[in-house]
Amino acid sequence: MLIVMQAHATEEQVKAVCERIESLGYRAYAIPGAQRTAIGITGNQGEVEAGGLEEMPGVGEVIRVSKPYKLVSRDLKEEDTVLRFAGSSATIGGRDLAVMAGPCAIESREQAMAVAERVHRAGAQFFRGGAYKPRTSPYSFQGLGEEGLKIMAEVRERFGLLVVTEAVDNESLDLVEKYADIIQIGARNMQNFSLLKRVGRARKPVLLKRGMSATLEEFLMAAEYIMSEGNYEVVLCERGVRTFADHTRNTLDLSVVPAVDRLSHLPIVVDPSHGTGKRNKVLPMSRAAVAVGADGLLVEVHNNPDRALSDGMQSLFPDQFDELMAEVRQIAAVLHRNLPMAGAQAQPAVSRG
């Protein structure tokens, strides 16, 4: 259930409604919008008894929610959610496209710096890399762990890139929360509800990848889990779903981008690297992702893909990434969106010191 306050409702009125809700045994979330504040009610099993709420001062409307999600919904918050980052001009969900690029796994300081230098120069504002890798086989390379996180923190210092990296359990999440700017929850953990709740209590934004066989509703409900714990900074990520088709590793479902846009205020980015699993499909599918309206891209780039410890087949060479950025920039312009120019203007944090 949602309580939509009147445009002129005072803070005291909002507070009073929240208190009443909690006195009824539910949880209340006040979500300020540009024009009016909405209050989400959760914690109810079944129908909320809310007769009295409608009469309270400042209450505009009480909406009984038929969809199972609330906090992710545009019904609750009409305006697009835009994520901002302290000390950076980068945003996610606004007019600028967010490009997150880097190697599948951090393999060494040298590799990370070499890739970061190139993706920064090409205009990416986010550096993605794995320190904890969920691998199908227990015998595959599982990532450098905290050592990898430290290397990425160094990348941020040196190039001013914001760091996106995956947490796979509560232990790694504690460390990722400490070192990274965005905490990634991988496709295989999209319904690891325990981890979703934990990351809902983190103080960093979350990049939530769609599960391999998740319906749109399940995807939004996973975001709802995170938001229901109080973390409203969630970025959705389409990364391909599992189908019978075998010409790509997964089937990238671009139609989910406009579908999310209708139902939710959350931003959504697309990962064409995992979404296709083939290097030669990454560029065309990146163009398509921007054309369909995605808020950004998550792209694997490796300085030496043929020797990558994971996912080499789908990683771009740095020159290919340059080309991708050049093409995507033009598509973005058609949609009146912006892709910041080459790294020059994004001054490294270090040079500020």
Added chain:
Amino acid sequence: MLIVMQAHATEEQVKAVCERIESLGYRAYAIPGAQRTAIGITGNQGEVEAGGLEEMPGVGEVIRVSKPYKLVSRDLKEEDTVLRFAGSSATIGGRDLAVMAGPCAIESREQAMAVAERVHRAGAQFFRGGAYKPRTSPYSFQGLGEEGLKIMAEVRERFGLLVVTEAVDNESLDLVEKYADIIQIGARNMQNFSLLKRVGRARKPVLLKRGMSATLEEFLMAAEYIMSEGNYEVVLCERGVRTFADHTRNTLDLSVVPAVDRLSHLPIVVDPSHGTGKRNKVLPMSRAAVAVGADGLLVEVHNNPDRALSDGMQSLFPDQFDELMAEVRQIAAVLHRNLPMAGAQAQPAVSRG
């Protein structure tokens, strides 16, 4: 097996090789390319005994084909296939994008003319409409039959639009071949091999839609069926595949466009109307289709979608189609492709007389 002739091979040499092949009990197809002629051998069950062929004058190379398709393959013909039409400037597979628009089903002369006028004015060069509708229920509207074909022929006369329409069996194919410019084979008939063979003997180009659960290889093999009968003018069409995802009617698999482009010289267009089944997804997915590199679009437009006898939910209003053309034109420019301007220049065939 393919025989690739030398660049300077004479016509007599090509002919001699074909005769030798046929004397061995196989069928030979000479396929002239810009630089050299290739000869496909079909009709073999298992391995071809081809020792002697390699020694014949003019033969450059004998390629044992590991892939099950030959005639559709870029190995056989490197250059893109470009379809041209007598009395029209429209092409498919070249620099120009081919936009095919119109109602799902032809319902009346008035409806057809009203829609044709609008799609022509917006810049489409092809008119699509159904006279024979493969409907899931025997009790649904099945199309006007020959009456519908005649109406479409009148659309061609009046607006200079080329006509694309579906044939569902040998009987309807005889009529479609007579009235239409392009014969459509629908998704449900993609493996109706008998119909594929029959359309392979038609003298009109074929638009072949991907089956709902067809792999890329099966899709190409269906085209191979048509080509193996001698009809080389085939346009592929991605129209969504069946998956668990339920936010669209089908899941539009745009990655198949670059995948086809690598393997085959045939053009491929995208149908975002059937591919999503939802009007509000058609525009963004059309942009994405052009951005990924499709050679054209197949779009349902209806002057009164709410009263359409079939597929109204996915048909655009004419104003929405105008908007689509405007946006797609800009995306096309980024890929150095062209979308002809509004209908003015495409003079109706009639006015020429």
Added chain:
Amino acid sequence: MLIVMQAHATEEQVKAVCERIESLGYRAYAIPGAQRTAIGITGNQGEVEAGGLEEMPGVGEVIRVSKPYKLVSRDLKEEDTVLRFAGSSATIGGRDLAVMAGPCAIESREQAMAVAERVHRAGAQFFRGGAYKPRTSPYSFQGLGEEGLKIMAEVRERFGLLVVTEAVDNESLDLVEKYADIIQIGARNMQNFSLLKRVGRARKPVLLKRGMSATLEEFLMAAEYIMSEGNYEVVLCERGVRTFADHTRNTLDLSVVPAVDRLSHLPIVVDPSHGTGKRNKVLPMSRAAVAVGADGLLVEVHNNPDRALSDGMQSLFPDQFDELMAEVRQIAAVLHRNLPMAGAQAQPAVSRG
């Protein structure tokens, strides 16, 4: 819309209702049941105006149909449909299990007789074999055509086995109807509506295979197409659907058997050979199919699977088929169903005369 007549309604009353329906411009199908006759109305586009019908003598009830199928539905006919064959004790849909066995394709008279001798001896009452093969590649063996049909007719003469074989288009259907006892419509043609209508006018029972990505409703609607033309002798066949799973060629969906049983009076058999594509899965999945309640099995048996011209990998050796029959017989007994004993009692029809 369905008109359910009273139990004691006379033939004249049924006839009068049918005439009234047809005078309204619809088509009427009288379908006699054990206790009462039902009349299906088709040919309507949208709502039937049926006020007067309810008042006619002998009419018990007028049911507005919400489901898109009528004739296949248990709402229209409660009792199981049981198919019987002149000159044979075999049935489909009754207490006896119908076992249809034989090679994928008829390759020669010798092969057919060798296999028929073994499956007859093991207790099968139906001989399945392909004369027209829908092959993914135009270059694969396409069947012996009428020659194959003649061989199968000879099998019937010699062993008393009823012949099941596939028709792929109107031309082959004319011949199949002439030679066979049951006309098979393959999975790839399940939505070849033109062929469905044609077979709906045939005078032989139809075995309709589920399409590779057909929902239950689409499957039943395909049967409805056949029945809407007047042929009520339809046997459904589950043969596996296409999914991401790769340990079998298709995923055999046994739950469709009880699902069909709830909705429809038509019998349903299972094809574990195509449904798994692997010889070693055929026996366990045959047991499961009988245990779940299937009315029969369609099994590929070849006297020399390693040299089969098609589908050798999934064909059983005759000894394996003996084993299958022995195990299935015991499972059948648990469900109070019967599998006729070895071929001895099924005396060949003709050679006696």
Added chain:
Amino acid sequence: MLIVMQAHATEEQVKAVCERIESLGYRAYAIPGAQRTAIGITGNQGEVEAGGLEEMPGVGEVIRVSKPYKLVSRDLKEEDTVLRFAGSSATIGGRDLAVMAGPCAIESREQAMAVAERVHRAGAQFFRGGAYKPRTSPYSFQGLGEEGLKIMAEVRERFGLLVVTEAVDNESLDLVEKYADIIQIGARNMQNFSLLKRVGRARKPVLLKRGMSATLEEFLMAAEYIMSEGNYEVVLCERGVRTFADHTRNTLDLSVVPAVDRLSHLPIVVDPSHGTGKRNKVLPMSRAAVAVGADGLLVEVHNNPDRALSDGMQSLFPDQFDELMAEVRQIAAVLHRNLPMAGAQAQPAVSRG
């Protein structure tokens, strides 16, 4: 890589080989079989350098593993794994079928006892119930937690039923390990590799459910994760995969049972309740599961399904479960497997004291 010791190899020889392996920087797992001991080598990235191992005393064979799994494989251990439980005659993977029945979620002591009494009386030897429920919505009932575990422990005391229940994270796993007899890992956590490793260090057997879109190889690799940490007591569970089919909630893939049986020595049970999501499909699919060769069933039973807090639609009434057991018992007999008779002989643990 696997080292297969000679049949007469001594314990010292096994130990020596293990030590050599670990001195090379790998991990060694000695796995005693009925006739010979095998030693699995893990921890290698890429090829193991194993020249010296082949020459060591007692070594019979060194097998380079091409499949990505080792410990789950029949190549490593030919004999079926049979799980036994202290103080109980129940087994999993042997001649007896293991029937695990109970409510989806433990809702109260009364509910648990009522259901337990009935499933025990009907012959089940395992009680399944959820204390931690992974729910799609954060606002749905999430289980009673430790209170639920205590109730299940009481069920064991009173009826002698072994307790199977799910752990969803490390915290709940600590408690589940303490109270339960078998730790269930749910479908959504099948690739929660962190949880798999943790349960691999537990001292209780693990019931591992197949993920909704897991291939057979991924399923086996998830079991490999558990075994690679030292816990060899793993039971696999098929519970339906996600497909386009909509007549059941998931598509139960029974062919995976014989497929697992060929590749792995681990037992596999089937969950027809989640696998179909529909009460009326549970009985026929249970018969089919036993007929195909499953080692047991996991069935939801509720004393009042219409009021169940979760999954009521798929829960059997106790009388239906009686019927299921009666039918399954007969099918089991055909496969020479045994289903223990009604609860009488399985004396409650308590009454022994």
